[in-house]
Amino acid sequence: xxxxxxxxxxxxxxxxxxxxxxxxxLTALEYSGYRMVRGCGCRAGFCGACATxxxxxxxxxxxxxxxxxxxxxxxxxxxxxxxxxxxxxxxxLEKTKADAEKIKTLYPDIVKCFGCNTCTKTCPQELEVMWFxxxxxxxxxxxxxxxxxxxxxxxxxxARCPQGLxxxxxALLCRxxxxxxxxxxxxxxxQRIAEIESGKFDAEIEELKKADKKTLRQKYTGRDIxxxxxxxxx
Ligand code: FES
Numbered sequence: 741x742x743x744x745x746x747x748x749x750x751x752x753x754x755x756x757x758x759x760x761x762x763x764x765x766l767t768a769l770e771y772s773g774y775r776m777v778r779g780c781g782c783r784a785g786f787c788g789a790c791a792t793x794x795x796x797x798x799x800x801x802x803x804x805x806x807x808x809x810x811x812x813x814x815x816x817x818x819x820x821x822x823x824x825x826x827x828x829x830x831x832x833l834e835k836t837k838a839d840a841e842k843i844k845t846l847y848p849d850i851v852k853c854f855g856c857n858t859c860t861k862t863c864p865q866e867l868e869v870m871w872f873x874x875x876x877x878x879x880x881x882x883x884x885x886x887x888x889x890x891x892x893x894x895x896x897x898x899a900r901c902p903q904g905l906x907x908x909x910x911a912l913l914c915r916x917x918x919x920x921x922x923x924x925x926x927x928x929x930x931q932r933i934a935e936i937e938s939g940k941f942d943a944e945i946e947e948l949k950k951a952d953k954k955t956l957r958q959k960y961t962g963r964d965i966x967x968x969x970x971x972x973x974x
Pocket of ligand 1: 779780781782783784785786787788789790791806807808809892
């Protein structure tokens with residue numbers, strides 16, 4: 741007989757609920773009857789939509805994490821948190837230069853950072869947020885882009901910054917500038933884009949668009965790039 745998961749108590753908006761241990765916060769909410777339409781997306785730790793705050797019954801200190809990744813623990817207390825209306829500079833990337841002053845022009849308030857490190861402690865991706873904000877202050881676009889590469893844009897750093905800074909949007913600006921102007925070009929990519937634009941693959945794409953599911957599956961699993969997993973098609 742299959743072993744049953746142990747049930748643990750958690751508290752959702754003050755109501756005690758029993759859920760199987762091992763569930764994520766997101767699945768525990770759903771197990772308890774809540775339908776997650778907003779505040780969840782990829783369910784795999786990539787989109788950042790499920791940022792959440794929680795504490796424990798006898799420990800009021802707030803913790804931060806992604807609801808689709810963090811597993812529930814006994815006496816965990818969950819409530820809804822609001823969307824973060826963080827400031828986001830608008831700019832036309834094609835007309836924006838990747839110079840050191842650009843970050844401060846678009847986000848002048850980054851000079852107000854007093855180094856409390858709350859952003860780093862809050863980040864569920866364990867990024868060194870305060871350090872890449874220091875890089876941003878120095879105008880080092882490449883360093884910010886590299887250090888923030890795993891940012892999922894959950895917004896928790898902005899929600900907790902006592903100075904009202906928006907580290908995740910500053911980092912996004914740097915990754916865009918780096919990708920558009922500073923990162924080395926890939927010869928392979930340029931070549932492949934030229935091939936696509938010349939129509940080299942048009943006939944093959946049209947053929948694929950007309951193919952049935954079985955044929956597509958055979959082509960997918962038969963390709964030699966990487967081993968395929970049939971379940972992806974179920
Ligand atoms: S739902 Fe996308 S990161 Fe959690």
